[in-house]
Amino acid sequence: QSVLTQPPSVSGAPGQRVTISCTGSSSNIGAGYDVHWYQQLPGTAPKLLIYGNNNRPSGVPDRFSGSKSGTSASLAVTGLQAEDEADYYCQSYDSSLSGVVFGGGTKVTVL
Amino acid sequence: QVQLVQSGAEVRKPGASVKVSCKASGYSFTNHYIYWVRQAPGQGLEWMGIVNPSGGSTNFAQKFQGRVTMTRDTSTSTVYMELSSLGSEDTAVYYCARPTPGTSGWYLEYWGQGTLVTVSS
Numbered sequence: 001q002s003v004l005t006q007p008p009s010v011s012g013a014p015g016q017r018v019t020i021s022c023t024g025s026s027s028n029i030g031a032g033y034d035v036h037w038y039q040q041l042p043g044t045a046p047k048l049l050i051y052g053n054n055n056r057p058s059g060v061p062d063r064f065s066g067s068k069s070g071t072s073a074s075l076a077v078t079g080l081q082a083e084d085e086a087d088y089y090c091q092s093y094d095s096s097l098s099g100v101v102f103g104g105g106t107k108v109t110v111l
Numbered sequence: 112q113v114q115l116v117q118s119g120a121e122v123r124k125p126g127a128s129v130k131v132s133c134k135a136s137g138y139s140f141t142n143h144y145i146y147w148v149r150q151a152p153g154q155g156l157e158w159m160g161i162v163n164p165s166g167g168s169t170n171f172a173q174k175f176q177g178r179v180t181m182t183r184d185t186s187t188s189t190v191y192m193e194l195s196s197l198g199s200e201d202t203a204v205y206y207c208a209r210p211t212p213g214t215s216g217w218y219l220e221y222w223g224q225g226t227l228v229t230v231s232s
Contacts, residue, residue: 002155032215033215033216034213034215034218036218038219045223045224046206046219046222047222048220051211051218052213052214057220089155092216093215097172100146102156102158104155105156
């Protein structure tokens with residue numbers, strides 16, 4: 001069981017908007033720790049997609065956006081494209097565990 | 112540019128140990144921590160621990176304490192992760208990653224390519 005909870009899968013047609021939730025608790029997201037998001041294409045290492053809740057690294061399209069509120073965070077993908085089909089993971093820090101925690105991952109399927 | 116290059120795939124028998132290396136380049140090695148994260152087949156990401164290349168201090172996830180060792184060689188800018196008493200559940204891809212400090216928490220900006228460790232009798 002992952003400390004951060006994500007839906008196992010979401011899907012959408014090309015051009016649509018999908019969102020992925022990441023639910024934590026008072027010892028991680030709710031404690032004010034940042035949430036970061038990673039995209040993992042099949043057979044490759046994870047790639048940083050969003051850092052510090054809502055910041056995009058250079059080169060990440062503005063179709064990707066992040067938000068955080070209370071004990072949860074969300075990743076939104078607008079204008080869904082075939083190349084967005086991948087696994088997405090949220091990550092934060094947990095003070096009770098004194099370490100990094102990840103969500104279980106969400107598979108995005110483009111219909 | 113920052114690069115983390117890991118050693119090749121390994122196969123071990125149950126009960127054995129494995130040592131994975133991660134060679135850093137493109138930045139000042141002792142100025143940045145290194146994390147280790149693993150991913151079992153078809154599963155999510157799991158944080159294992161962190162090593163400070165400057166002084167060699169470490170911090171491990173409770174699950175791995177007593178079974179994992181993380182070391183570094185500053186002369187070659189390489190960090191090592193050794194996992195002992197391997198079981199089939201340790202079959203996974205092991206990643207090293209370089210974290211960057213954010214406003215409140217660290218994020219993993221650079222990743223190695225991953226090392227597949229297979230535990231099988």
